[in-house]
Amino acid sequence: MFDSLGQLGAAFVGFMNPHTLFNVIWATFLGIVIGALPGLTATMGVALLTTLTFSMPHNEAIMVLICIYVGAIYGGSRSAILLNIPGTPASAASTLDGYPLARQGLAGRAMGISTSGSWLGTLFGILCLALLTPVLSELALTFQSFEFFWISVFGVVVAGTLAGGDPLKGYIAGFLGLFIATIGQEPYYNYQRFAFGFTDLAGGIGLLPALVGAYGVAEVLQAMRGPAVKTISRTIDSIVPRIEDVLKYWRTIFRSGAIGVWIGILPGLGEDAAAWSSYAAARRASKEKEKFGRGSIEGLMAAETGEASSVPGAIIPVLTLALPGSAPSAVLMAAMMIHGLNPGPNLMIESPQFFYQIIAMLVIADMSKLIFGFVLVRPLIKILLVPRERLMPIVFVLCLVGAYAITSRVFDIYVMLVFGLIGFVMRELKFNMAPLILGLVLGDLLEKNLTRGLVLSSGSLLPFFTRPVCAVLSALTICSIIWSIPAVNASVRNLLRWTLAGRH
Amino acid sequence: MADDAANLLPHEQPAPPRLDLFIAIFCLVFGTAAAALAYRMPTYANQGGEIYTAPGLVPGLYGAVLVLLGGWLGVRAIRQGALSPREAPAARPSDQVDRRLALAAGLCLVFVVGLLGRLPFWLAAAIFVATFTIIFEWQAGLGWRRRLRRALEAVLLGLATGITVTLVFERLFYVRLP
Numbered sequence: 001m002f003d004s005l006g007q008l009g010a011a012f013v014g015f016m017n018p019h020t021l022f023n024v025i026w027a028t029f030l031g032i033v034i035g036a037l038p039g040l041t042a043t044m045g046v047a048l049l050t051t052l053t054f055s056m057p058h059n060e061a062i063m064v065l066i067c068i069y070v071g072a073i074y075g076g077s078r079s080a081i082l083l084n085i086p087g088t089p090a091s092a093a094s095t096l097d098g099y100p101l102a103r104q105g106l107a108g109r110a111m112g113i114s115t116s117g118s119w120l121g122t123l124f125g126i127l128c129l130a131l132l133t134p135v136l137s138e139l140a141l142t143f144q145s146f147e148f149f150w151i152s153v154f155g156v157v158v159a160g161t162l163a164g165g166d167p168l169k170g171y172i173a174g175f176l177g178l179f180i181a182t183i184g185q186e187p188y189y190n191y192q193r194f195a196f197g198f199t200d201l202a203g204g205i206g207l208l209p210a211l212v213g214a215y216g217v218a219e220v221l222q223a224m225r226g227p228a229v230k231t232i233s234r235t236i237d238s239i240v241p242r243i244e245d246v247l248k249y250w251r252t253i254f255r256s257g258a259i260g261v262w263i264g265i266l267p268g269l270g271e272d273a274a275a276w277s278s279y280a281a282a283r284r285a286s287k288e289k290e291k292f293g294r295g296s297i298e299g300l301m302a303a304e305t306g307e308a309s310s311v312p313g314a315i316i317p318v319l320t321l322a323l324p325g326s327a328p329s330a331v332l333m334a335a336m337m338i339h340g341l342n343p344g345p346n347l348m349i350e351s352p353q354f355f356y357q358i359i360a361m362l363v364i365a366d367m368s369k370l371i372f373g374f375v376l377v378r379p380l381i382k383i384l385l386v387p388r389e390r391l392m393p394i395v396f397v398l399c400l401v402g403a404y405a406i407t408s409r410v411f412d413i414y415v416m417l418v419f420g421l422i423g424f425v426m427r428e429l430k431f432n433m434a435p436l437i438l439g440l441v442l443g444d445l446l447e448k449n450l451t452r453g454l455v456l457s458s459g460s461l462l463p464f465f466t467r468p469v470c471a472v473l474s475a476l477t478i479c480s481i482i483w484s485i486p487a488v489n490a491s492v493r494n495l496l497r498w499t500l501a502g503r504h
Numbered sequence: 505m506a507d508d509a510a511n512l513l514p515h516e517q518p519a520p521p522r523l524d525l526f527i528a529i530f531c532l533v534f535g536t537a538a539a540a541l542a543y544r545m546p547t548y549a550n551q552g553g554e555i556y557t558a559p560g561l562v563p564g565l566y567g568a569v570l571v572l573l574g575g576w577l578g579v580r581a582i583r584q585g586a587l588s589p590r591e592a593p594a595a596r597p598s599d600q601v602d603r604r605l606a607l608a609a610g611l612c613l614v615f616v617v618g619l620l621g622r623l624p625f626w627l628a629a630a631i632f633v634a635t636f637t638i639i640f641e642w643q644a645g646l647g648w649r650r651r652l653r654r655a656l657e658a659v660l661l662g663l664a665t666g667i668t669v670t671l672v673f674e675r676l677f678y679v680r681l682p
Contacts, residue, residue, distance in 0.1 A: 055678045166518065168580070172531060172573045179538060179566040189548055191559040194541065217612070224608035224640070390658075393636035394665050396612055397629045400620075401669060405679040413616055413682065421609075429527060430519040447562045454556035 007353060011360035020060060027064040028368040029376070031071020032078075036380055038085045038223070038388075040395060042072035042271070043215040043327040047208060048398050050335040051405040058339035063361045065335055069328050070122060070365040073271050073311055074373070077114040077304060078380050081107055090271030093279040093303035100295035108377075110300060112241035115373030117253065117301040120246070121308030122366040124257030125264065129312040129319075130359050132265075133348075136320040140345035145453035146463050148321075150473035151267075152446035155323055157477045159268030159435040160484075166430065167484035173426065174435035180205055181443020188451070200411035207334050209403040209412040210419045210440060214433055215327070216399035217420025220392045222427065240374070249301050252282050256305035263306075264313020268438035270326030271307040271314075278306025312362055318343050319355060322445065327434055330441045338406065521586035524577055531574025539567030604640075611636050625681040626666035634662030 015021075027049070034045035045068045053061035076091030081098035094114065101110035143151075156178065160170025183194045184204030195202040246253070256278035263274040282302030283292045292299045314325030315332070322344035324330035336343045341354060348355055403416035423433055457463045465474055482488050519527075542564030547555060555561075611632070619628035637658035642651075673679040 051679060052673065052677050168573065168577055169527075172527075172570065172577065175566050175569050175573065179563060179570065182563040182566065186559045188557040189546075189553070189559060191545065193545065193559055193563060194538075220612070221605060221608055225605045387641075389640035390637050390661055392608070393611075393633040394661075396615070396636075397633065397665060397669060400616070401673055401679070401681060404682045405673070408680045410621070410682060413620070417613070417616060429523065450562060451557050455554050459556060 004356070007356045008359060011353065011356040012363075014059070014357070015063065015360055015364060020063060023060055023064050024067055024364055024368050027067035028071040028365060028372055031068035032075035032369070032372055032376060032380070033383055034068065035072035035075025035091075036078040036087045036384060037386075037391065038079050038083070038087055040072075041088045041215055041219060041328075042069055042076075042090070043211065043331055044219060044395075044399075045069075045072045046328045046331040046335070047211045047215065048402040050208060050331060050338065051402040053335070054338070054405060058336075058341060059357060061339055062332070062336065062341075062358070063364070065332055066358075066361045067365045067368065069332060070308075070311055070362065070369055071372070072328075073307055074114075074118045074369050075380075077118070078111065079384055081110045081114065082381065082384060088271070090275055090307045091303075092272060093275040093307075094300060096279070096293050097296045097299040097303070100293070101297075101300065104295055106295070109242070109297075111373070111377065113245055113297055113300050114304045115370065116241035116246055117256075117304030118308040119366060119370045119373070120253055121257050121260055121305035122311060122362065122369070124254070124305070125261050125309035125312030126359060126362045126366070128257075128261040128309075129316050129362070133316055133319050133355060136316065137345055137348040140320050141349075143345065143469065144467075145449040145456060146467055147469045147473070148445060149449040149453055149464065150470050150477065151321055151323060152442040152449065154473050154477045154480075155267030155442055156435060156439050156446075157480050158266055159438045160432075161480045162266065162269055162273060165432045169429075169431050170435045171481070173431050173433070174439040177436040177439020177441075178443045178446060179439075180210075181440050182447065187444075187448060200409065203409075203411075205415055205440070206403075206407065206409075206412050207440060208331070208406055209415040211327075211331055211334075211437060212399050212403045213416035213419025213421075214423035214437060216395065216402070217416060218423030218427065218433075220396050220399070221420065221424045223388050223392055245297055245301070249298050251285075252298050252302050253305050255281060255285065256302040257309040260306040260309030261313035261316075264310030264325045265316050267317060267323050267325060267442075268327070268330075268434045269310075270328070270434060271310045274310035274313070275303045275307035279303045315358065315362075319347055319358065320345060324438065324441055327437050330437055333441070521581040521584040524581035524584075525586035528574045528578030528581055531570050531577065535567045535570030535572075535574055537567070538570065539564050542567055607639065608636075611639070620682050626670040628666070629669060630659075630662035630666035632662070633665045634659045637661060 015024075030049075031042075031045060034040045035042060046065050049065055049068050050061075053064050056064070072088060073090050076087030076089075077094045077098060079085050079087035080091040080094040081102050084095050084099040086092040086095055098110045098114065101107065156174035157171065160172075160174045161167045184202055185191065186193055192202040259278045259281055260271075260274040263269050263277055264271075279292075279299055279302050282298055283289055286292065286296075286298055288296060288298060310326065311329075314329040317323040317325050318329050318333045318336070322333065324333050333343050341347070342350055399416060399420075400413055403412045404410070406412070426433060426436070453464060464470055483492075542560035545558070545560030547553065547558040547560070549555060549558075615628065615632040619631060622628070623631070638655050641654050641658065646654075670681060674681055
């Protein structure tokens with residue numbers, strides 16, 4: 001216990017130098033700006049900054065990326081409140097009550113609630129990360145190929161089922177991502193799969209160019225497609241959060257924090273699902289249901305706390321299982337790998353100090369976000385007024401640099417363009433991108449563990465279903481698929497309703 | 505609370521069944537092609553390799569799953585009326601939306617294929633940003649004075665972007681530029 005506190009203290013002290021604090025300030029500011037600008041997402045911000053921080057020592061690079069991540073998720077609420085447009089998908093639930101509050105002349109109060117809810121949510125998430133990561137890590141150390149295979153499959157299926165929209169299309173996107181991950185040399189015989197004689201394609205599809213394309217270029221096309229937004233709420237009352245708002249809704253804060261962390265831990269779901277689920281749960285439990293959607297303080301608090309607590313939540317499976325909980329955390333995981341860190345069960349053994357550093361980074365980023373939340377009101381309004389006709393070409397230039405810089409291959413720029421097109425078309429066809437990206441991230445893990453498991457069991461499928469963790473994960477995966485069949489879903493709901501009615 | 509349908513994110517809105525049927529056909533064709541190509545890959549059994557490590561095993565499996573999922577989507581789309589002649593065509597975006605999209609995509613492509621590698625990066629980026637801004641900010645009926653001012657601002661924005669990106673990435677963070 002004291003040893004852990006000592007290591008945590010050492011991590012904080014290690015970051016308390018002017019150079020690191022300077023990085024924290026600009027990165028959090030940039031994150032909030034990226035989040036606030038509609039069309040720029042947290043995933044894109046983290047992906048672009050991965051390139052910029054390439055030459056930094058790993059601690060500082062990950063610190064910058066975490067500040068961007070935390071800042072961007074929070075920044076999205078500014079445009080949600082002032083423009084009625086979520087800056088990032090995570091802030092979509094905040095528009096429901098944030099914008100009505102702004103229209104009532106309470107934009108400042110709404111921003112205060114958003115700041116306090118987001119700050120408390122991230123703190124709650126950090127506490128959960130500190131408590132859960134060592135336990136999960138220890139459990140994950142007992143896992144073999146069979147368990148890791150099911151974790152990968154479970155990740156793709158759960159992302160497809162719960163990420164929003166049509167689950168069937170979620171599965172298709174997930175398996176398409178897994179298939180794309182097989183392009184290039186395979187691990188056992190270096191056979192070039194689906195390369196068709198192209199040397200560049202034999203090297204495989206880089207995760208970062210694909211992510212920059214799917215989230216950056218696709219967003220540029222999407223943003224330029226629509227008409228420009230001109231209205232903005234400029235009347236700002238006091239932005240200092242009221243203590244009675246926090247005290248009155250403490251139950252909502254804890255509930256939303258817990259929901260956010262749980263959804264963050266589930267693979268690939270991310271902050272938007274956390275915000276919507278927290279909002280729905282708050283509405284169900286509220287005594288003021290009628291205010292929801294018309295400027296409810298409780299609704300806004302729930303959405304903000306839920307999305308903010310899911311950020312540390314999404315990092316928990318990265319540190320313990322090498323499984324990203326959200327799209328931005330997938331990029332964060334890729335950045336950790338680029339910097340020579342080894343996220344997964346061995347992280348706590350190989351570099352335990354990094355776990356404490358992550359906690360310190362999140363706390364520092366959260367505090368920095370709180371300060372900027374109070375300071376950056378009028379400057380952000382000015383930034384929100386920058387027309388997209390001027391912003392988007394700059395974003396495209398940054399995407400291009402981001403895709404190219406890691407391996408200096410022109411081929412990666414073409415990968416970025418192709419994934420930009422795929423991302424745009426898939427969104428038009430009502431697909432969610434999260435399962436595709438998760439499939440791309442987990443493809444290698446799934447393939448290696450499936451083949452290794454089959455070799456270990458001499459082709460027998462029994463260990464994939466009979467080992468305790470495998471049995472649970474396989475049952476959950478199958479139930480998840482069956483649950484997404486509307487007829488089965490409706491029958492089970494009717495049966496439950498009938499059983500409950502019979503009891504009363 | 506707002507209506508439930510209004511709370512759905514763009515990707516959560518249901519697509520028309522006929523569109524789903526086309527997606528299903530794509531999945532069936534793509535999955536079959538993937539599985540067929542995977543089947544033709546060597547197994548290395550003659551070199552003592554385990555059949556479970558054959559290069560085509562996993563992509564073949566994914567191809568088969570995509571065929572199954574495509575079939576499921578296709579059957580569902582047909583049951584929802586995808587083949588019905590009365591099925592309403594999907595709402596088409598306006599021509600202006602199509603033009604803006606084509607223009608943005610075209611300019612990005614010209615930047616990558618036409619400018620990159622032929623000019624220094626800062627100049628290529630400056631030309632791209634300036635051209636993009638001038639074209640998208642072009643408005644009919646605007647006086648030449650205002651038009652000239654906007655064009656000048658766009659050129660300055662382009663130059664600022666090209667020079668800043670080059671300095672920050674190349675000189676400050678030692679990142680190589682295309």
